[in-house]
Amino acid sequence: MRTRGGIIVANIIAGLALGYTVANIGFGDYAELNRMFTFQDLRMLLAFAGAVAIIVVVFAVLRVRRTPGRIHAGVIPGAVLFGTGWAISGGCPAIPIVQVASGYLPALVTIAGIVVGIRLCRWANARYFHLDSGSCER
Amino acid sequence: MTEYWPWWAGAAGLALTTINYAVTTDRSFGVSGAWDRVLHWRAERRVERVNAQFADERVLTEALVAATADQFGAGSAAPALHLDTRTPGQDARPPAAASSSLARLLPAPLVSQVALLLAVFVGGWVAAVTTGRFQLRLDMGDAFGQIVTDKPIAMIGTLFVGGVLVGFGTRLAGGCSSGHGLNGCGRLQPVSIVATAVFFGTGVLVSFLLWKVI
Secondary structure, eight states: OOSHHHHHHHHHHHHHHHHHHHHHHTTTOHHHHHHHHTTSOOHHHHHHHHHHHHHHHHHHHHTOOOOSOOOOTTHHHHHHHHHHHHHHHOOOTTHHHHHHHTTBTTHHHHHHHHHHHHHHHHHHIIIIIOOOOOOSOO | OOOOOOHHHHHHHHHHHHHHHHHHHSSOOOHHHHHHHHHTHHHHHHHHHHHHHTOSHHHHHHHHHHHHHHHHOGGGGGGGGGGGOOOHHHHTSOHHHHHHHHHHHSOOOHHHHHHHHHHHHHHHHHHHHHTTOOOOBSSOOHHHHHHTOOOHHHHHHHHHHHHHHHHHHHHHHTOOIIIIIIIIHHTTOHHHHHHHHHHHHHHHHHHHIIIIIO
16 A cells, blocks of 8 residues: 555545544534533543544554654744634634535635635745744655 | 534544554645645645656666766766765665655655545535535534624634634644644654644633633
8 A cells, every 4th residue: 555556545545534534523513613622522522532542552552653743943833823723713624624515615715714824834934934844744 | 413423433433544544554644734735736746756757766876977977077977976886785675675765755646635635525525414414504503603703704704814824824833633633643743742732722722712702
């Protein structure tokens, strides 16, 4: 599965599974999201934390290698902006896709915002920040 | 309409998705990174072409030698040739291992990132339809109306600004809830643990403000 075709198939499987799971957990539902962030309902929080716990144990047993990435000046300000955006719009980069797929048409506006934000970040980084932001996806 | 999954089913689903990807590809996936690369597809295509051209180390060495010769004359290229003089030990290295370690350093093919985003849509759609939750609507639900805003213009503005913050923030931080949250925290990467703690903490703070204050 480490050939070009294998990686494409793996991404299709991961995308299908992620979209299906995220929608069934209820991450696309703003009511559930606000209840998670305000600790009124721990269900989604436990789903996320539980997933991380399982992954940590399985990766440790399988000795999965670490991916490149170090703490740089953009991590904390970026995470603050992301957390704010997530709380007010109800969207992390995958969720608006799931929202549109569930029929929430205004989430197309969230996607448009994400498109602008991502393009703005690469432009601003090249021009002003010059961070080797060592993206975590490899 | 069926209920949302209990927490343990959600945890199992997210964990299985992440572990399956890591085991089959020896990589980490991230939705914000996929967006970033798909939106900058022109630049990414250029990078892919260059990477393909220099996939073979020897081709790179020859290209460097040729470029040096072009720039400074044929004689000056001689020192570069020492790159090719290998000790017998180095030659014994199996070429397959070398190429797979090189492939591991390259980003996933651009087309796979397009596939990831489209597959998220299809997966979400199947879930919505099979549970009876699919409904075309022009609002974001009752809770959004009560907690954030119920005026259409303000809603559009909030969603757009929120989207810009999400897009800018995830790329500045180098990942989102899938890249840092699941894949990075799962690998106990310090950068991902810091990023996840900060974006989650900010989400909590802003959500309390929206719920209690505004």
